[in-house]
Amino acid sequence: MAAHTNSGSSKNAGSGVTYDVVIRGGRVIDPESGLDGVRNVGIVGDQILAVSEADLIGLREIDARGLVVAPGFIDLHSHGQGVGECRLQSLDGVTTALELEAGVAPVSVAYTRAAMEGRPINYGYSASWASLRMHVIGGAPLSGGASGPLDGLGSDAWRAPASPAQSAALMHMLERELVDGALGIGILLGYAPATDPAEYVDVAKLAAAAGVPTFTHARPLIEQDPGVVIDGAEELTRVAGQTGAHMHYCHINSTSTRHLDRVQALVEAVRAEGATMTSEAYPYGSGMSSIGSDYFHPDRLHVLGATGTPQDVIYAPTGETVASVARLLELRATDPSGLAFIKLFDEEKFADRIARICALPHTAIASDAVPFVIEGGHTYDPMQWPPPDFVRTHPRSAGTYGRTLRVAVRETGALSLPEAIAKCTVQPARVLEETAHMMRRKGRIQSGCDADVVVFDAERVTDSATYQHSVRPSTGFAHVIVNGVSVVSEGRLEEHALPGRPVRAWR
Structure with missing residues (x-):
């Protein structure tokens, strides 16, 4: 209350x-x-x-x-933490945008930088499991930037199994981040799907002991990747019951794709058993990530892609639809951290899915906004408004909340206006109010x-x-x-x- x-x-x-x-x-x-x-x-x-x-x-x-x-509106999942990105979100009704799925490290640097630069809306960060793993296992520097973990997703080194000494160092650094005010632990597990499940349990136990949530990008589902170590939804819900940690399922719509009914049933079942389990979704039919990540490997496009072919991919820096496997491999090699869209489903053909995603029970609306992408050769001043034509992003970075109100309320009636507002406001606030009063x-x-x-x-x-x-x-x-x-x-x-x-x- x-x-x-x-x-x-x-x-x-x-x-x-x-x-x-x-x-x-x-x-x-x-x-x-x-x-x-x-x-x-x-x-x-x-x-x-x-x-x-x-x-x-x-x-x-x-x-x-x-x-x-x-x-x-309170956005629990926004990677676009610069002034320009926050301005764009403010015009979509957002007053608080938080980087919780990927997180940052060190959080103290991120908070200090944002305070010095100023932001039009409120901001906050979780501790980044991925960034710290990149540092401990791969030797990557820690910048405290919101794009830090995203820039490293195309690297293989950080996905290697952790030694006992590395695991101990990782847990110690995560604990230090929580002491420094992190809002929880962001876990990009889906980008390192071979990670030992025991490591995930240990991170959840640390979060439970500290009284903070975890924010997980789940591993693939067994239907998407029969060789996965453990089904992503089964793991997330099982760990919630096993550890007592507050487990937050990030963008449940895009990681579940065509298997959303099964995943949602697992979430509701563990909630009924008393576990603290929350989730979020965005009202779009495409995802976005670094083109060098596993999700964009030609052999894995079927995991999320609508057709499982390179034509599901749009390379954001140029706006091109990737025409062939050869071109996809070239982009992955030359610009592994470059952002790209992946088409999950046809938004026009399956328009009803957008409204259904918005209406999922116990699920907040969250944008998964991404940092601005600057076309090659151009220079962008983050204080410039409006952004010039050579600035690109995912449309969800600009329109998640306007689209929710249009599609889920006005056009389909999937939600009443008060119901939709709750999903954008008090519901996400409650995810964090025990951690940040x-x-x-x-x-x-x-x-x-x-x-x-x-x-x-x-x-x-x-x-x-x-x-x-x-x-x-x-x-x-x-x-x-x-x-x-x-x-x-x-x-x-x-x-x-x-x-x-x-x-x-x-x-």
């Missing part, structure tokens, strides 16, 4: 108070209390202090008549909660980004407020606003 669970809806809530900001006359939806009605919202500093039917007086007023007022004040529109607020037009909100034009911002988000400061006003980015704050675990 939030620190203050009173909805603040009393008719005299505003008496004698002048607020810094008043959001007037909008349809306020608070997913925790169940409030869904026309209210005025009063903000002082970085807090919501009133949610009231009474008239409120503000130094600045936002006319929200005919619009929805909701908690700012400040999350108890996020994902809610209540007196005493953080002034992270989104105001949008439910009848026209939509994603705009495509695979060809991937940095087009969503539309329909009129205002986005972070810690009481407007970062989007009248649908336009406030370019000088950098009010984002760290989300950090302190033990």
